[in-house]
Amino acid sequence: MKKLFSAAVVLCTALFSCDSLDLSNIGYGDGDRLKPSTVKAVLYAPDGCWTTSYADYNFYFQFNEDGTVIMDSEQMKDPTTSAISFATSGRQTELTIEGGGHFAFLGSGLSETTFIISEASETRIVCKGENTGSEFILLPTTKAVMEANASQKVDFLEKIREYASLTPGVISYGNDQFVAYYTTYVDYMNLEVGIRVITIEKENDNDAYGHTKVYTSNLKKEGNKFILETPIPEFKTMTTGDRCSMSSIEINNGTAIVSGVNSGNLTVTSNDEAVTTFDNIDTKWACAKESVHGTKGAACQEIWDETSSLIECSTGNISSASIEVFASYGDDNMKRSRPLVFWVQNSNGFSTLAFPGSNPSESIMKNDERDRIVFTKISSSGIVGWGGFNDAEIEAVNAKFTNLLKFWFEEEGLYVAMYQGYIYLLSPTSGMWMKCQKS
Numbered sequence: 001m002k003k004l005f006s007a008a009v010v011l012c013t014a015l016f017s018c019d020s021l022d023l024s025n026i027g028y029g030d031g032d033r034l035k036p037s038t039v040k041a042v043l044y045a046p047d048g049c050w051t052t053s054y055a056d057y058n059f060y061f062q063f064n065e066d067g068t069v070i071m072d073s074e075q076m077k078d079p080t081t082s083a084i085s086f087a088t089s090g091r092q093t094e095l096t097i098e099g100g101g102h103f104a105f106l107g108s109g110l111s112e113t114t115f116i117i118s119e120a121s122e123t124r125i126v127c128k129g130e131n132t133g134s135e136f137i138l139l140p141t142t143k144a145v146m147e148a149n150a151s152q153k154v155d156f157l158e159k160i161r162e163y164a165s166l167t168p169g170v171i172s173y174g175n176d177q178f179v180a181y182y183t184t185y186v187d188y189m190n191l192e193v194g195i196r197v198i199t200i201e202k203e204n205d206n207d208a209y210g211h212t213k214v215y216t217s218n219l220k221k222e223g224n225k226f227i228l229e230t231p232i233p234e235f236k237t238m239t240t241g242d243r244c245s246m247s248s249i250e251i252n253n254g255t256a257i258v259s260g261v262n263s264g265n266l267t268v269t270s271n272d273e274a275v276t277t278f279d280n281i282d283t284k285w286a287c288a289k290e291s292v293h294g295t296k297g298a299a300c301q302e303i304w305d306e307t308s309s310l311i312e313c314s315t316g317n318i319s320s321a322s323i324e325v326f327a328s329y330g331d332d333n334m335k336r337s338r339p340l341v342f343w344v345q346n347s348n349g350f351s352t353l354a355f356p357g358s359n360p361s362e363s364i365m366k367n368d369e370r371d372r373i374v375f376t377k378i379s380s381s382g383i384v385g386w387g388g389f390n391d392a393e394i395e396a397v398n399a400k401f402t403n404l405l406k407f408w409f410e411e412e413g414l415y416v417a418m419y420q421g422y423i424y425l426l427s428p429t430s431g432m433w434m435k436c437q438k439s
Contacts, residue, residue: 034120036086039093040065042120049146050125050138055110056189059102060146061138071101072146076153076160076188080104093117095127112136156191163193163219165251166226168271168371170419171258175267177239178424178435180246181417183271183370184219192218195228197246198415198426200433201235209301210238211431225250225259234261274418275371278326278436279364281335285325285423285436292321292345297422298435302403311344313396318346320400324439329354330385336360338375340408342382342397344389351387353397355379355405366413374413377405407432 043050048063062070063084072079083098093116097103100113112129115136119126125138168183180199187194195217200210217230225248232246245260249268256268278285287297289307298304309319321343329341329352337356344351357375358364366374381398389397398405407414410427417424423436 033091034093034117036088036093039095039117039120039125040086042122042125045122047143049141049143051141051145052136052138054103054134054136055106058149060141060149061101062143062146069097069101070146071097071103072150073102073105074149074153074188075102075105076157076186077102077105079150089116093120152191160186160193163221163226166195166219166249166256168274169256169268170271170417171246172267172269172419173237173240173242173244173262174265176420177237178417178419178422179237179244179266181271181371181415181424181426182249183415185369187218194218195226195249196428197232198417198428199232199235200238200424200426202238202241203431205241207301209298209304210433211300212426212428212433213431214428224252231260269419271371271417274416274423275365275373277418278416278423279338279373281326281338282328284327284439286322286439287325287434287436288320288322290320291323291343293439296322296439297437299404300432300434302432303407303434306401306404311396311400313393315390315392316347318344318393318396320397321345321350322439323401323404325436327354327439333360334383334385337378338364339383340375340405341385342401344393344397346387346389346393348387348389351389351393352385353382353389353394354385355382355408357408371416372413373416374411375409377409403432404434406430407434 043063044065050061052059057074059073067084068081069084070079070081080101082101085096087094094114095117096114100111103111110132112131114130115127116130117125117127127136129136163184166184171180173179178200180197182195182197185194185196197215199213201213202210215232217228220227220229227248234243234245237244242262244262244266246258248259250257258266258268287299287307289295289304290309307323311318311320324341324343326338327341329335329339337360338358339354339356341352341354344353356378364373364375366372381394407427407430410429412429415426415428417426425434427433
């Protein structure tokens with residue numbers, strides 16, 4: 001018995017003194033089996049540097065024999081260092097990067113931590129991600145290429161900081177007419193800082209209230225001036241029809257000054273508090289062409305025409321009293337859902353139909369982008385509150401406000417701009433807009 005026990009100890013010692021990760025050869029033989037020792041020999045030579053493309057980014061790896069990998073990518077994130085491990089997966093080799101390295105920055109839907117390697121040579125490594133099933137082909141690269149990528153990001157991050165003084169603003173004409181909203185954005189793919197300008201302008205002489213139009217341009221900075229590489233061409237303002245254009249913005253002692261046609265009549269004000277002011281459940285905002293409260297706010301033609309008082313219904317016409325946003329409506333749970341509320345006068349007196357704009361207390365910001373919000377249509381036809389509606393009346397309210405509801409729940413969201421105490425909601429896709437007034 002002692003001899004058998006000693007033999008077992010010797011065997012175990014011998015096995016674990018070797019590359020224990022190759023024990024899975026048992027049952028398969030060497031044949032076409034891709035062993036971890038083979039993969040590691042390829043990964044580490046000559047300097048362990050590899051690259052692959054995934055999710056529109058280039059990723060870089062430097063595998064080290066101490067069991068770590070340095071990862072970087074074109075994402076604006078610092079390099080990561082992660083532990084790596086190998087295991088067997090049938091006739092293939094499994095590589096795990098603890099925490100996923102730079103893949104983790106893509107989010108859970110695209111991130112990978114474990115890769116099943118099916119082919120490894122000095123010219124390429126072929127593997128599949130365990131989470132997404134995506135194929136990855138790693139190609140050899142060099143430390144110099146990785147360092148150049150890191151250096152380029154450092155320069156670009158410095159550029160982003162330099163352009164940070166150009167904060168979102170509202171452009172007005174003659175100090176009383178809203179013209180445009182603008183914000184900067186970062187194009188990480190092309191390493192550029194750009195500007196997005198959303199105007200309200202007349203599409204033609206018959207366009208009484210104007211529509212939104214989106215312009216984008218890369219920016220160049222010369223001193224205090226941000227120059228639009230693609231200037232905004234002349235357009236007619238919403239109210240007066242005067243012509244404006246925009247070629248640059250200069251920041252002078254904290255004040256933004258626009259250059260372009262009729263620039264002497266253009267004034268820029270900060271948009272810093274727009275979303276905070278709008279997203280206040282205790283403040284009522286209204287938009288109504290006709291109501292018991294009188295005219296409130298304004299809107300593009302499609303929405304404004306819908307806010308007249310008469311609502312045609314199969315059971316008899318009813319009147320809309322007001323359209324209110326974030327009304328002090330219902331219990332606290334309903335208030336926190338940011339409802340769009342229609343106050344309607346029917347046979348029951350004043351009745352309300354509400355469309356929650358979010359789950360209670362959830363953020364309405366879209367992808368954390370500045371001033372851009374998105375509402376989720378939780379109720380398909382609205383929630384009846386005070387008073388009461390029959391089915392025909394609910395159907396009539398929904399049919400009456402088709403454009404407003406479509407606009408409110410646009411998938412791409414809305415930009416929030418504030419000017420002279422009014423809130424402007426601007427669609428970047430449909431051309432529609434809405435001006436809300438405190439009620």
